[in-house]
Amino acid sequence: MRWSAILKRLALIPPTLLGVGAIVFVLLRVVPGDPIAMMIPPGASPADIARLRALYGLDQPLLAQFVTWLGQVASGDFGRSISLRQQVFELVGARLPATLELAALAVALALMMGVAVAVVGSLLRGSRLEWLLDTANGFFLAIPDFLWALILLLGFGVLLPLLPISGRLDPQLAVAFRTHFYLIESLLTLRFDVAADLLRHMLLPSLALALPFAALVARLLKAQLAEAEDQDYAQIARTRGFSRTTILQREVFPNALIPTVALSGVQVTLLLGGTVLVERIFSYEGIGNMAIDAVINRDFPLIQGLILTFAVLFIALNLAVDLLVAVLDPRLRHG
Amino acid sequence: MSAVLEIDNLHVAIGAANVLRGVSLRVEAGEVRGLVGESGAGKSMVGRTIFGLLPAKAAIRAGQVQFEGRDLLAMPDKERRGLLGRRIALIPQDPMTSLNPVRRIGAQMVALLQLHLGLSKRAALDRAADLLAEVAIRDPARVLQLYPHELSGGMRQRVLIAMAFACDPALVIADEPTTALDVTVQRQVLQLVERMRQRHDAAILFVTHDLGVVAKICRSMTVLHAGRVLEDGPTADVLVKPHHAYTRALLAATPRADRPADALKPVPPALIESLWAEARRLDQLTATRPA
Numbered sequence A: 001m002r003w004s005a006i007l008k009r010l011a012l013i014p015p016t017l018l019g020v021g022a023i024v025f026v027l028l029r030v031v032p033g034d035p036i037a038m039m040i041p042p043g044a045s046p047a048d049i050a051r052l053r054a055l056y057g058l059d060q061p062l063l064a065q066f067v068t069w070l071g072q073v074a075s076g077d078f079g080r081s082i083s084l085r086q087q088v089f090e091l092v093g094a095r096l097p098a099t100l101e102l103a104a105l106a107v108a109l110a111l112m113m114g115v116a117v118a119v120v121g122s123l124l125r126g127s128r129l130e131w132l133l134d135t136a137n138g139f140f141l142a143i144p145d146f147l148w149a150l151i152l153l154l155g156f157g158v159l160l161p162l163l164p165i166s167g168r169l170d171p172q173l174a175v176a177f178r179t180h181f182y183l184i185e186s187l188l189t190l191r192f193d194v195a196a197d198l199l200r201h202m203l204l205p206s207l208a209l210a211l212p213f214a215a216l217v218a219r220l221l222k223a224q225l226a227e228a229e230d231q232d233y234a235q236i237a238r239t240r241g242f243s244r245t246t247i248l249q250r251e252v253f254p255n256a257l258i259p260t261v262a263l264s265g266v267q268v269t270l271l272l273g274g275t276v277l278v279e280r281i282f283s284y285e286g287i288g289n290m291a292i293d294a295v296i297n298r299d300f301p302l303i304q305g306l307i308l309t310f311a312v313l314f315i316a317l318n319l320a321v322d323l324l325v326a327v328l329d330p331r332l333r334h335g
Numbered sequence B: 001m002s003a004v005l006e007i008d009n010l011h012v013a014i015g016a017a018n019v020l021r022g023v024s025l026r027v028e029a030g031e032v033r034g035l036v037g038e039s040g041a042g043k044s045m046v047g048r049t050i051f052g053l054l055p056a057k058a059a060i061r062a063g064q065v066q067f068e069g070r071d072l073l074a075m076p077d078k079e080r081r082g083l084l085g086r087r088i089a090l091i092p093q094d095p096m097t098s099l100n101p102v103r104r105i106g107a108q109m110v111a112l113l114q115l116h117l118g119l120s121k122r123a124a125l126d127r128a129a130d131l132l133a134e135v136a137i138r139d140p141a142r143v144l145q146l147y148p149h150e151l152s153g154g155m156r157q158r159v160l161i162a163m164a165f166a167c168d169p170a171l172v173i174a175d176e177p178t179t180a181l182d183v184t185v186q187r188q189v190l191q192l193v194e195r196m197r198q199r200h201d202a203a204i205l206f207v208t209h210d211l212g213v214v215a216k217i218c219r220s221m222t223v224l225h226a227g228r229v230l231e232d233g234p235t236a237d238v239l240v241k242p243h244h245a246y247t248r249a250l251l252a253a254t255p256r257a258d259r260p261a262d263a264l265k266p267v268p269p270a271l272i273e274s275l276w277a278e279a280r281r282l283d284q285l286t287a288t289r290p291a
Helices: A002-010 A013-030 A035-039 A046-056 A062-074 A088-123 A128-142 A145-160 A184-188 A192-229 A233-241 A244-265 A270-279 A286-295 A300-328 B043-051 B077-083 B105-117 B121-134 B140-144 B153-164 B183-200 B211-217 B235-240 B247-252 B271-290
Strands: B005-013 B019-027 B031-038 B057-069 B089-092 B169-173 B203-208 B219-225 B228-234
Touching: A002 A013, A013 A062, A013 A300, A035 A046, A046 B019, A062 A300, A088 A128, A088 A184, A088 A192, A088 A286, A088 A300, A128 A192, A128 B105, A145 A192, A145 A270, A184 A192, A192 A244, A192 A270, A233 A244, A233 B089, A244 A300, A270 A300, A286 A300, A286 B211, A300 B057, B005 B203, B019 B031, B019 B043, B019 B057, B019 B203, B019 B228, B019 B271, B031 B043, B031 B211, B043 B057, B043 B089, B043 B169, B043 B203, B057 B183, B077 B105, B077 B153, B089 B153, B105 B140, B121 B140, B121 B153, B153 B183, B169 B183, B183 B203, B183 B211, B203 B211, B211 B235, B219 B235, B219 B247, B228 B235, B228 B247, B228 B271, B247 B271
Parallel strands: B031 B203, B031 B219, B089 B169, B169 B203
Antiparallel strands: B005 B019, B005 B057, B219 B228
């Protein structure tokens, strides 16, 4: 990708976010439910309710509310959470790292498993074991992440209680963290006991997110490997006396990787969306779990802040995938 | 004179269909032999058998392929791989798809030179640059840094020719190397192949459907149809005094500068049909009398 193309993509980000913001803002106020109704004690007078509504600006016309919110967001103020009574920016900032660490671990696990399955499947091509592997892969692909979460929770949390099933860190490990990237920080400060406990908490939820994604990567990569192996350059490498392993590694894999990254990269957004339910199931303190609470409480500012956060993540991810594909494919680099 | 390649009574079938029905041919050291035939004659299958690139369902039913006196089909895979690319090399048909699109020209040439000649990376790069200079590529050092898509088809074919001759092979199989090229480039490529052959002292098996090309560069030729050798001999003899009716028909169907275009005659369909019927009769004979 050339610089002009990257700049074009960057220029599209503000209008995209504006669109996302407008849709969320309007949708929230059109659907039934109201944050004030969730917070007032029973028996509050209509005058009290009206005063509260005015306090949060909810008595203004929709457009006026939107313009006010937009102005605040533009100056970096995402408002205060109505239910948690804290700045949205701080709340999201404290929870986002937990989700990012979880998603990164899930993607890493999925890539390892997916690539391994695809390579093994390619080596088994034509045998009965290949059929078995494909069938198993289809099974993993068909079960969604939240169902995996429940299965893993039952299997390794309840029936075979090997791993913790809720939270991010054992509360008895009292550690004063300086950042919210607990895993990265504990690794950098060499607190491996803490890192191990964090990983134990992350393992089941990240596995639930990783399994369907790994199956997707395996299927895509395996198909691409088969296609690349049929290409002239791979066949011609055989006429030059290279071994099958060398050809797979040098000729086939780098070529199969390009479409696989392009196709599966955008699917990481699905994995991020999956964190909402999976974090809930494992009571993991990330933004997904927070989003459910925010919706239950009709916490307009918090919902808006969280959706914008997801939108920024998705946009960044798509851009990153495009850049990665350009790094892998010289034909795209030269435009 | 000794033969570099000696194919004897080669039978290859894909599933139930016979594609080679007892092909025999010899390529002498340093000679250029044309292997001529129409599509489906089985000429690519000869090359595929030598390189071990037969399709998954293909089987070698009978016959021998001897390279420098050693049986290629009987030798262990590893030993054969030691010969491929080093003693037996291929000039592929389509230069546009024959180079790995994500690796630099230099990396692809160095990998080959390191595999077979055990050169250091530095030495391999130097040798690669020399080879590119041999095939008349200007500024070889720069071309080594380029990716295939940055080169024209003609340039890519030159790179592939350089790679074929890189390890001084005894035999180069040229699989219709000019078919995918522009007519103006074809001639240069033919001259280049001939020059490289002389310099590296290799024999060439030139697979083509183009009698014009054969007349230009091949000393001897083999005519293949339906997986059978119909005619074999020095090019001059075969072209002047063809024995087989099919060869005569092919010649009559080949455009020539000294003949008006309307003198061209297509190969008679009845002749093709009788040849296929003959091939099928042969199949039945071998089926009832197991080889």
